[in-house]
Amino acid sequence: MSAGCALLRKQTAMAVVLVACLFGSALADDAGKTATLNRTLSEIAELSRSINQRIEEACALIDRLGEQRELLKNEINQERGRHDIASFRQAVQIKRIDYNLRLIQQLTAYIERLNGSVEYFRGANQLLNFYARQARDDLLMLKTLQDAEISGLMNKIAAAKNEFEIVLNKPLFVASAPYSRSMEMIWNDILRK
């Protein structure tokens, strides 16, 4: 065996070792990304469950408050018929109507705010689903091509998760904020129906 051959064999062996090392590191890198994505997907699923739970909670409250608002409206209509009332000015002279309008104003504000919360959480779920879809796509990419850039997605998901977790730990709405609809507007709504 010539010295050149020996050198070539040595070089080949070194190249094989180098390629093996590089491939191994790439494999290890891909495995880390896959694990990260899988973990993120399960975190998204967990967060989504919490959000759905909050939505259900808000919807149940909206339904309950809505029923109570209807009862108040019915009472107003009964009083309206009984006292033959046409104008708002006349209406607020009747204590039951006046108080019921105030209560409807309160319930309407609560329901609107709860609806806002529900909307927000539905939007949050949509965003999370969107990110989850992208994460699954990236997983497929990783599986097929052994490479995918996921840091951008991870950052976005982390920011979204952070925001939603903060909101999830907050109350659904602020009860003390001023009411958006005046009593007269509510009275007119009742008249229109």
Add this chain to the structure above:
Amino acid sequence: MSENVNITTDPPEPEGFQSLGADDMKDMGLDSSGPPSGSIVAQAPADDQPMAEASADEVRDLPADPGGASEMPVEEATVVTEDTPNHPEGETPGLKGPGLALKEIDATATQPAKGRALKRRRVVQVICALVLVLALAGSVWVYFHRPHLFGLPHGIWPSTAEPESSELSPDSASRSAASVTASGMSWESRLQKVDILRQALRAKRAEIVRLRQSYQYGVLELEEEIARFIKRTGVDGLAQALKERQVEFNLDSIQRRQAYADGLDKPLRWIDAAGEELLYLQRRALYDLQVRQAASGVDMDAHLREIDAALRNDQPSTENLAVNTASALQPLEAMWKRLVEQSRLVVLTGAESRNQDIVDEICSGNMGRVPELSVLTLRSARCLAESPAMELFLNRLTEMPAAAAQKLVEWPGNWVCLNGFTRLAPETAQHLFAWPGDWISLNGIGELTADAARYLPAWSGRKLELMSLRKTNGIEYLVQWEASGGKLFVPAGIRQEIAAWRQSIRAGTPLRKVGP
């Protein structure tokens, strides 16, 4: 709820219990104020060291030094030998020279009898002390938990339970508001207080309404009397009428009763406003109670303050229910003019004066001539309604004014006979079928209109006699009332109609639709 927690938690041990025990321990020469970890025995004074248990402990703690044993008190050594039966005979644990121990026992040979007596005395003392402590502790417990055994009232132990919150009667709701605003009252009981107060207000309202109706009826009664006087005497000038003292008194009474009735509007308005306010505050708090877990900024304390203030202010107190005494009296002239008009509608029967005598008798409690009554005036209706009779035979009556019928149905009797009626006006039927009695006889009625019959299904009575009934367009109401358990006495022709109607209902094709 914190209240519940308090209720179910055992009350703290009374201080007296602990101090009594400590004193008692001191009395027995056992100092309980020593280090908390020390046993009674360990705290015993140095000169009490010979106590058996203490000696044993200390002996066990001694280093295995034969020299140390010489300093050991005699009794301790004695006990050591007694407490260590497993050691081989002639060997003292921790002591290498068996002869030494034996020597010491020998040296104390004269002591055992004295030591045993001392030990027995100590044991008896300890047992006595424990019995005394237990007896005292038991007495203290009984004192606080069964105070009646000492002749003390129940509940001397401070209770955290709410004061009869759920058993308050409407009347008791007017009590001082102090109990209502007691701190620690739960939302549930607070809202219950609101309910109770609203109930009390409603009851008071009904009472006032009844009073007002009574005044108004009294006014009508006197007006009817004056109208009849005008008709009877032909006196239609006020000045001339006022010469009759009875007329003057009646007019004066009408004015006063009317003023009373008007004055009651003020407390009624106050009750309505207070009731509405309470309902509003209750509902508003309830809505916020529902959302407070889900929302921020819910100020339940503000609700609390407002509800407590309302519970204080909306009590049906004398001040709040004050009658408006400034009601203007009705002018006499206007009143007289109206009465003259009313007198024109009065129909006087030939038996008017006799009827008047009968009414006077009824109103004085003599019911013997009730069947002779031919006109039901408002006064006679009131007197009949207030009578204790269980049966009224008013077969001479041919009609009944609606106001008189309304009063008569307040009579709490069983059977009323109105067989002189030939027709039943719908407004009379409305009142008659609201009567809470059992049996009505209307055997003079030939025709019953649907307008009158439609009130029948709501009547709670059991028997209705219509034995002259030949014609009715309200057969479905008769059927309905019978179906609800009433017993109807009608001629055969009507019975056949009823049967036909029933059959048509069963077949699913009623002969005629029930009117609205």
